[in-house]
Amino acid sequence: GAGVSQTPSNKVTEKGKYVELRCDPISGHTALYWYRQSLGQGPEFLIYFQGTGAADDSGLPNDRFFAVRPEGSVSTLKIQRTERGDSAVYLCASSKGTSGSGEDEQFFGPGTRLTVL
Amino acid sequence: KQEVTQIPAALSVPEGENLVLNCSFTDSAIYNLQWFRQDPGKGLTSLLLIQSSQREQTSGRLNASLDKSSGRSTLYIAASQPGDSATYLCAVDSGGGADGLTFGKGTHLIIQP
Numbered sequence: 001g002a003g004v005s006q007t008p009s010n011k012v013t014e015k016g017k018y019v020e021l022r023c024d025p026i027s028g029h030t031a032l033y034w035y036r037q038s039l040g041q042g043p044e045f046l047i048y049f050q051g052t053g054a055a056d057d058s059g060l061p062n063d064r065f066f067a068v069r070p071e072g073s074v075s076t077l078k079i080q081r082t083e084r085g086d087s088a089v090y091l092c093a094s095s096k097g098t099s100g101s102g103e104d105e106q107f108f109g110p111g112t113r114l115t116v117l
Numbered sequence: 118k119q120e121v122t123q124i125p126a127a128l129s130v131p132e133g134e135n136l137v138l139n140c141s142f143t144d145s146a147i148y149n150l151q152w153f154r155q156d157p158g159k160g161l162t163s164l165l166l167i168q169s170s171q172r173e174q175t176s177g178r179l180n181a182s183l184d185k186s187s188g189r190s191t192l193y194i195a196a197s198q199p200g201d202s203a204t205y206l207c208a209v210d211s212g213g214g215a216d217g218l219t220f221g222k223g224t225h226l227i228i229q230p
Contacts, residue, residue: 035217042220042223043208043218043220044220045217045218046217091161093218099148099149099210100148102168106151107163108160108162108163109160110160111159
């Protein structure tokens with residue numbers, strides 16, 4: 001089947017605008033993760049969903065960031081009042097099960113490159 | 118807080134050489150460790166996953182080992198090829214989903230033809 005898909009692949013916006021980034025996980029994967037990767041760095045965790053609920057949002061940098069997964073499949077990362085420092089690649093990953101389940105390998109999408117001017 | 122370090126940060130070797138990439142982590146209470154490959158401008162491709170109860174995993178020319186008690190993992194690449202050129206990332210899962218994966222900064226590998 002298809003892998004994790006993310007849209008758009010690139011997003012350019014102006015400072016202060018609102019953006020939405022979409023992630024479509026692998027079918028049947030219950031766990032979904034969002035990460036952010038800055039140039040030259042490894043990805044940093046933002047938020048984790050198990051089913052429809054955000055099981056852990058401790059990585060969200062501030063209250064301008066919010067994510068939803070209303071039907072337990074597709075997820076949207078929402079950023080309000082964007083700032084230049086939000087420019088990065090936003091990666092989504094999914095796994096069939098949670099850590100320690102034996103089905104916890106995470107599969108990543110191609111990412112959305114966000115540029116805030 | 119878990120921290121992951123990868124050494125070296127960059128490596129350039131001639132084609133055909135065997136090489137080792139190193140990863141260390143500060144908290145040995147992990148569920149698993151994954152090695153990823155990232156090509157420029159692309160997402161992450163999972164190479165190998167080692168569960169905490171395992172010592173190594175192999176896939177083709179790749180072999181990854183895990184020494185959880187000492188907080189170390191190595192990725193061994195045999196008979197390197199120019200197509201192996203990429204950034205290799207090590208990541209550990211410490212929290213049952215919580216905190217997601219903690220990544221190192223990666224090793225940028227260049228295989229010279």
